[in-house]
Amino acid sequence: MSSPVIAIDAMGGDFGPRCIVPACISFLASHPAITLTLVGDPDVILRYIGRHSFDDSRLRIYAATQAVDMAEKPSHALRYKPDSSMRVALELVANGGADACVSAGNTGALMAFARQALGMLPSIERPAIYTQLPIMGRHCVLVDLGANLDCSALNLYQFACLGAAAAKADGVSEPRVALLNVGTEQTKGNSVVQQASALLKKSSHLNYIGFIEANGVFRCEADVVVCDGFAGNVLLKGSEGLVSMLFKHLDEAPILFKLLAAPLLHRLKKDITPARYNGAGFLGLGGLVIKSHGGADEFGFQHAIQQAVYAVKLRLNDVIKANFLDLYEDSVPKCD
Amino acid sequence: MSSPVIAIDAMGGDFGPRCIVPACISFLASHPAITLTLVGDPDVILRYIGRHSFDDSRLRIYAATQAVDMAEKPSHALRYKPDSSMRVALELVANGGADACVSAGNTGALMAFARQALGMLPSIERPAIYTQLPIMGRHCVLVDLGANLDCSALNLYQFACLGAAAAKADGVSEPRVALLNVGTEQTKGNSVVQQASALLKKSSHLNYIGFIEANGVFRCEADVVVCDGFAGNVLLKGSEGLVSMLFKHLDEAPILFKLLAAPLLHRLKKDITPARYNGAGFLGLGGLVIKSHGGADEFGFQHAIQQAVYAVKLRLNDVIKANFLDLYEDSVPKCD
Numbered sequence: 001m002s003s004p005v006i007a008i009d010a011m012g013g014d015f016g017p018r019c020i021v022p023a024c025i026s027f028l029a030s031h032p033a034i035t036l037t038l039v040g041d042p043d044v045i046l047r048y049i050g051r052h053s054f055d056d057s058r059l060r061i062y063a064a065t066q067a068v069d070m071a072e073k074p075s076h077a078l079r080y081k082p083d084s085s086m087r088v089a090l091e092l093v094a095n096g097g098a099d100a101c102v103s104a105g106n107t108g109a110l111m112a113f114a115r116q117a118l119g120m121l122p123s124i125e126r127p128a129i130y131t132q133l134p135i136m137g138r139h140c141v142l143v144d145l146g147a148n149l150d151c152s153a154l155n156l157y158q159f160a161c162l163g164a165a166a167a168k169a170d171g172v173s174e175p176r177v178a179l180l181n182v183g184t185e186q187t188k189g190n191s192v193v194q195q196a197s198a199l200l201k202k203s204s205h206l207n208y209i210g211f212i213e214a215n216g217v218f219r220c221e222a223d224v225v226v227c228d229g230f231a232g233n234v235l236l237k238g239s240e241g242l243v244s245m246l247f248k249h250l251d252e253a254p255i256l257f258k259l260l261a262a263p264l265l266h267r268l269k270k271d272i273t274p275a276r277y278n279g280a281g282f283l284g285l286g287g288l289v290i291k292s293h294g295g296a297d298e299f300g301f302q303h304a305i306q307q308a309v310y311a312v313k314l315r316l317n318d319v320i321k322a323n324f325l326d327l328y329e330d331s332v333p334k335c336d
Numbered sequence: 337m338s339s340p341v342i343a344i345d346a347m348g349g350d351f352g353p354r355c356i357v358p359a360c361i362s363f364l365a366s367h368p369a370i371t372l373t374l375v376g377d378p379d380v381i382l383r384y385i386g387r388h389s390f391d392d393s394r395l396r397i398y399a400a401t402q403a404v405d406m407a408e409k410p411s412h413a414l415r416y417k418p419d420s421s422m423r424v425a426l427e428l429v430a431n432g433g434a435d436a437c438v439s440a441g442n443t444g445a446l447m448a449f450a451r452q453a454l455g456m457l458p459s460i461e462r463p464a465i466y467t468q469l470p471i472m473g474r475h476c477v478l479v480d481l482g483a484n485l486d487c488s489a490l491n492l493y494q495f496a497c498l499g500a501a502a503a504k505a506d507g508v509s510e511p512r513v514a515l516l517n518v519g520t521e522q523t524k525g526n527s528v529v530q531q532a533s534a535l536l537k538k539s540s541h542l543n544y545i546g547f548i549e550a551n552g553v554f555r556c557e558a559d560v561v562v563c564d565g566f567a568g569n570v571l572l573k574g575s576e577g578l579v580s581m582l583f584k585h586l587d588e589a590p591i592l593f594k595l596l597a598a599p600l601l602h603r604l605k606k607d608i609t610p611a612r613y614n615g616a617g618f619l620g621l622g623g624l625v626i627k628s629h630g631g632a633d634e635f636g637f638q639h640a641i642q643q644a645v646y647a648v649k650l651r652l653n654d655v656i657k658a659n660f661l662d663l664y665e666d667s668v669p670k671c672d
Contacts, residue, residue, distance in 0.1 A: 071521040107519075136581060146518045149526040182482045182569040183443075185407040190485040190566070214570045215577030230526070231570045233518040234550045234563075238571045239578050241551030245472060246582065246604075253600050261597035264589050268582075 003033050004312040006305060007098035010040035011067035011085040012105025013301075014294045017041075020104065021048035023301035028054050034309055037098055039064050040085040064088040067105075070294055074108035078116065086110055090117040093287040100288035100308040102279075104296055110289065111147050111282065118287035121321060125152075127284035128159045129229070129291060130166060131236060133217070140217060141167045141175070141224045145280050146233040153195035156226055157203075160196075162283040162320060163224040164206055169319035178212035178222035180231055185211075196226075236280075279307035281316070288317055339369050340648040342641060343434035346376035347403035347421040348441025349637075350630045353377075356440065357384035359637035364390050370645055373434055375400050376421040400424040403441075406630055410444035414452070422446055426453040429623040436624035436644040438615075440632055446625065447483050447618065454623035457657060461488075463620035464495045465565070465627060466502060467572060469553070476553060477503045477511070477560045481616050482569040489531035492562055493539075496532075498619040498656060499560040500542055505655035508559050514548035516563035516571070521547075532562075572616075615643035617652070624653055 008024055010017050017040060024036050037060040038045050045061050066084040068077045081087065086105050092098040094117045103110050111127060120127065130143035143163040148155060160177050167175035179197055181189040188211060189197075200208040212222050214235055227235070250258070250265060258265065278300040282289040288311045292304035311317075344360055346353050353376060360372050373396040374381050381397050402420040404413045417423065422441050428434040430453045439446050447463060456463065466479035479499040484491060496513050503511035515533055517525040524547060525533075536544040548558050550571055563571070586594070586601060594601065614636040618625040624647045628640035647653075 071523060073523050136585070149518065180570065182485065182566060187407060187409055213577075214572075214574035215580065217574065218577035218581040227570075230518060231567055234516065234567045234571050235574045236550075238550035238553065238574050241549075241554035242575050242578055243582075244551070245554040246579075249472070249604065250600065253603055257597075257600040257603065261593075261600040264586065264593040264597040264600075267589055267593065268585065 003035055004100070004309055005035045005037060005098045006308050006312075007037045007039055007062075007089040007092040007101045008305070009086045009089045009101065009103035009105055010038040010045055011064070012103045012110075012294075013292065013296065014070065014104075015297075016067075017044050017048045019296070019298055020301055021045055022052070023298040024059065024305070025049065025052045025054050026298065027302045027305050028058055031309070034058065035060065036305070037062050037089075037092060039089040039092070040067065041065070062088065062092065068109045070106050072106055072109060074106070074112040077106065077109035078112050081109075084113075087113045087117065090114055090287075090289065093289070094118050099312040100290060102290045102292060102301075102304050102308045104292035104294050104301060104304070106294075107146060107291055110291060114282055114285050114287070114289050118285045118289070121284050121286065124158055124162070124284040126155055126158075127282050128162060129232075129280045130163055130283050131280040132170065133236070133239070135218055136220050138220055138223075139167075139170060140220065140222065141170075142217070142232055142236060143224070143226055143283060144229040144232050145236055146229040147282070148229045151192060151228040153192055153199055156192070156196035156228070157199040158284070160200055160206060160208070160224065160226045161203075163226060165320040165323035166281070166283060166316065167223045168323050169314045169316045172223050174207045175223035176209045176221075177206050177224040177226065178209050178216070180214065180217075180225055180227035180235070181211035182213070183211065184213060184216070192228075279304035281307065281311055283320065286317075288312060339371055340436070340645055341371045341373060341434045342644050342648075343373045343375055343398075343425040343428040343437045344641070345422045345425045345437065345439035345441055345446075346374040346381050347400070348439045348446075348630075349628065349632065350406065350440075351633075352403075353380050353384045355632070355634055356637055357381055358388070359634040360395065360641070361385065361388045361390050362634065363638045363641050364394055367645070370394065371396065372641070373398050373425075373428060375425040375428070376403065377401070398424065398428065404445045406442050408442055408445060410442070410448040413442065413445035414448050417445075420449075423449045423453065426450055426623075426625065429625070430454050435648040436626060438626045438628060438637075438640050438644045440628035440630055440637060440640070442630075443482060443627055446627060450618055450621050450623075450625050454621045454625070457620050457622065460494055460498070460620040462491055462494075463618050464498060465568075465616045466499055466619050467616040468506065469572070469575070471554055472556050474556055474559075475503075475506060476556065476558065477506075478553070478568055478572060479560070479562055479619060480565040480568050481572055482565040483618070484565045487528060487564040489528055489535055492528070492532035492564070493535040494620070496536055496542060496544070496560065496562045497539075499562060501656040501659035502617070502619060502652065503559045504659050505650045505652045510543045511559035512545045512557075513542050513560040513562065514545050514552070514558035516550065516553075516561050516567055517547035518549070519547065520549060520552070528564075615640035617643065617647055619656065622653075624648060
């Protein structure tokens with residue numbers, strides 16, 4: 001495989017190029033085989049590059065005259081921002097100029113532009129967003145994280161197939177797939193969750209293990225956890241917020257306590273850092289797109305780029321396509 | 337106020353009387369002004385009491401011949417379990433024999449029996465479940481936690497009023513009320529959340545501050561966080577699971593690291609313990625009911641009893657009724 005090229009939406013996110021440009025320069029320094037194409041206003045990008053030194057054969061600038069606002073309606077962006085940094089970065093992936101795209105911009109607009117530029121995998125109704133939660137030294141694929149706030153049972157079924165394929169690409173041979181619910185008893189949940197569970201039970205290709213509660217996710221009870229985007233967003237951001245709160249609490253401890261605990265804290269921070277939650281992938285599209293948290297700092301944004309590189313190296317979309325078609329054979333199951 | 341009497345559903349929960357009876361005996365030992373009425377099969381309760389010594393003037397046994405199963409459909413329990421420990425304990429509250437009820441049993445059945453036995457507050461469509469998340473030395477009322485998986489905008493509006501009154505009862509004068517969403521921008525969220533936000537903005541009695549993301553909950557950005565029961569359940573159980581995972585991670589550290597970190601760990605465990613998340617109250621009913629987690633251990637169940645005592649001492653329902661009627665005056669607002 002040639003050296004991966006990642007297209008970066010340099011204008012997106014709460015902090016825009018002020019955060020993204022330095023993150024890219026740091027990333028290039030620590031990843032000698034990667035090329036980054038920064039898409040946005042060249043003057044602004046060059047201003048933030050300033051006097052930083054870097055390998056200029058691996059940092060390209062690609063001009064785009066517009067930027068999507070964080071609070072802009074996706075329909076508005078689709079209509080009025082054809083030359084936005086977000087859309088141009090996605091087009092680079094669509095036409096082969098880049099292997100993946102990373103954006104910290106408006107999630108809805110990114111999803112809309114991505115569908116337009118990259119198209120959908122066959123038979124998939126809606127793309128989903130996923131991440132790999134780091135749990136006890138393993139990964140748990142969580143899907144959806146906010147792309148689909150109201151889901152049908154069939155949507156959830158398809159997310160399960162996509163998520164299982166993503167877990168397989170990551171090396172899990174028979175990923176345990178579970179449906180997030182308010183209890184594990186069969187009678188629990190609303191009608192959508194009940195119907196999705198019935199569909200999943202019918203699939204012979206999925207290793208469906210039933211319902212999972214949110215605390216079970218952190219006991220590593222499943223490799224793939226499926227839910228609508230509202231619940232997934234709450235679970236992900238809640239985890240991120242709680243970990244940040246805990247670290248803040250630890251930081252406020254008396255200095256002597258912290259000095260004594262330094263080895264333990266070092267170990268804890270290495271394994272469980274909020275920034276490690278950053279970087280979510282889109283599933284179901286014809287190309288690789290990673291969404292960084294809008295409020296990510298430089299370290300967090302680098303982690304999102306890392307996720308993109310990882311997805312490219314795993315040939316994530318090829319694995320998904322192959323597995324998904326396989327998974328899908330016995331499917332398009334019908335609700336009772 | 338006379339000494340509070342708490343009715344305990346002794347047969348509920350994953351572990352039933354084996355866990356609940358010893359928890360009650362320990363609770364009585366550490367709380368000399370409280371009386372507990374254990375409701376269930378007297379033979380079984382007496383067996384678990386065994387040779388424990390306790391102040392028998394403050395532990396009463398009240399016979400009930402049936403028990404609700406954890407996986408039983410609420411409609412089945414309502415119909416076939418009129419003499420269940422759960423229902424009999426609630427009747428004690430209804431007829432003045434107890435000031436509050438604590439159960440670790442089937443949530444749906446508890447809610448159904450509670451509505452039947454205690455009735456609803458005027459104008460409230462559906463009761464909700466709430467808890468007070470301990471965050472950075474403050475409390476955050478989170479409502480709903482699973483009683484209402486699919487909510488209307490008016491339901492969410494009413495939960496906001498109930499939650500705000502609960503926060504007031506707890507001493508917060510102008511509780512900041514926020515609606516849980518996938519983003520804080522006004523355009524974010526599904527139609528129910530959008531409509532609920534419009535209703536909340538119209539209320540002159542609520543200090544509504546807009547949307548909150550799940551990570552904002554742990555930054556203490558609101559005193560009351562309102563959401564449907566699915567999202568609330570995910571946020572609460574996810575937090576609980578993540579904290580448990582972190583403590584497990586710390587426990588697995590090398591012994592020397594742990595010894596050195598003992599003062600810090602002691603401080604952390606004191607402030608942030610999974611068991612402290614146990615004990616959720618019902619809001620909107622004509623009496624006080626606390627739901628313990630089904631899987632709570634003795635320590636956790638004691639925390640749920642403590643919550644009940646706290647609610648009785650705060651005269652929670654009186655405060656809610658007074659504030660709620662006040663809050664409700666300008667309301668029954670209409671969706672646009």
